[in-house]
Amino acid sequence: MDVAERKRLTARDWTVAALNALAEGGLAAVAVEPIAACLGATKGSFYWHFSNRNALLEAALLQWEQVNTEEIITLIDADPDPHSRLRNLLNLILAHPADPPVDRVMLTLQADASHPLVAPVFARVTRRRLDYFTELFTACGFPPGAAHRRSLLAYTAFLGHAHLASTSPELVPAGADRRDYVDSLVTTLVTP
Amino acid sequence: MDVAERKRLTARDWTVAALNALAEGGLAAVAVEPIAACLGATKGSFYWHFSNRNALLEAALLQWEQVNTEEIITLIDADPDPHSRLRNLLNLILAHPADPPVDRVMLTLQADASHPLVAPVFARVTRRRLDYFTELFTACGFPPGAAHRRSLLAYTAFLGHAHLASTSPELVPAGADRRDYVDSLVTTLVTP
């Protein structure tokens, strides 16, 4: 939670902390004073690195967009086989909540999706992810319409899975059950 | 938004307004004074009907649980054919956001799912909905394991669909596309 015993903070420290707060308590938790306390500092430090709360929010959102979408796509794109890419991606994003990367920010942000700073980032991320899924299904040989429909199902299943895993982790398959579930989902998405 | 020209308010008026606020702006929007203003009243009225903000929240959550889960289940259960029930249910909950009943409260509440008043209601609703899906697939002849897996896919697809429809309605199929999408989803869920 805290940053050990560092005396001087950097702007990045604040955006990381803000992103954690965002994942934990939603947009309302991105509050200067609580985050300062959590970092062992005060507002005086914050207002040196950022002009105001919105600037922090903006930086945190951009960082989220970068880390949690673009980096994952470049990671997955390393594999040359489209079927492998699809399987790897689903296996990654349908991870059990015990593993970290269920995208909690996407969920907590949903409540404030109409916020002027959130909306554009949100729209870009959604569009990018859906387009990538469509690209994957197209590479697997599906015609445009079918590829789009399947990408929709894949992405909504991911979102719902993240939602469920985040609020009722005990209802989400784990271990061998999870493997079976992912396998059957991949099969469902790739056949006919 | 407002309640026209009624002079006296009832407790139900407040819970309805609270539920609207919840769907619009999340848990933080369930604030006494703004809702009072929205109802054309003041706090003095509110604290006559409720002991405090938590009481209002609790009432609103119970009402949501009742209207948005139990009533839908009893509505669907009127049909004797399990396949029809499944189709009707999916057709209802995968409605286009232009139609009302996409469950926005479920989404905005997600951000504060760990709130002491929200968590139990949330857990009950999730469990109830998943159990009902499982019950449907069992009635359709699936063995327990498969029924559970399919209920999981159906419910997560619904959640993700609601999420997507709420934040990027233009990316969700409408009209004839929607019918095709629901049809293909029903087919996918009911075969093998």
Next chain:
DNA sequence: CCTGATCCATACGCCACCGTATGGTCATAC
């Protein structure tokens, strides 16, 4: 060492919301 720049703490005013206290209004019972 001294100085300037960087980084941060403290103190302040502001606003939004919670909850309380108190008194006013209005309908109905009698």
Next chain:
DNA sequence: GTATGACCATACGGTGGCGTATGGATCAGG
């Protein structure tokens, strides 16, 4: 008609977060 109780407005103190101002600390270069 007036008394009672249901219903509501106003005014108040308390809290927590935002943003500003100002000065203290710390470090690098000369």
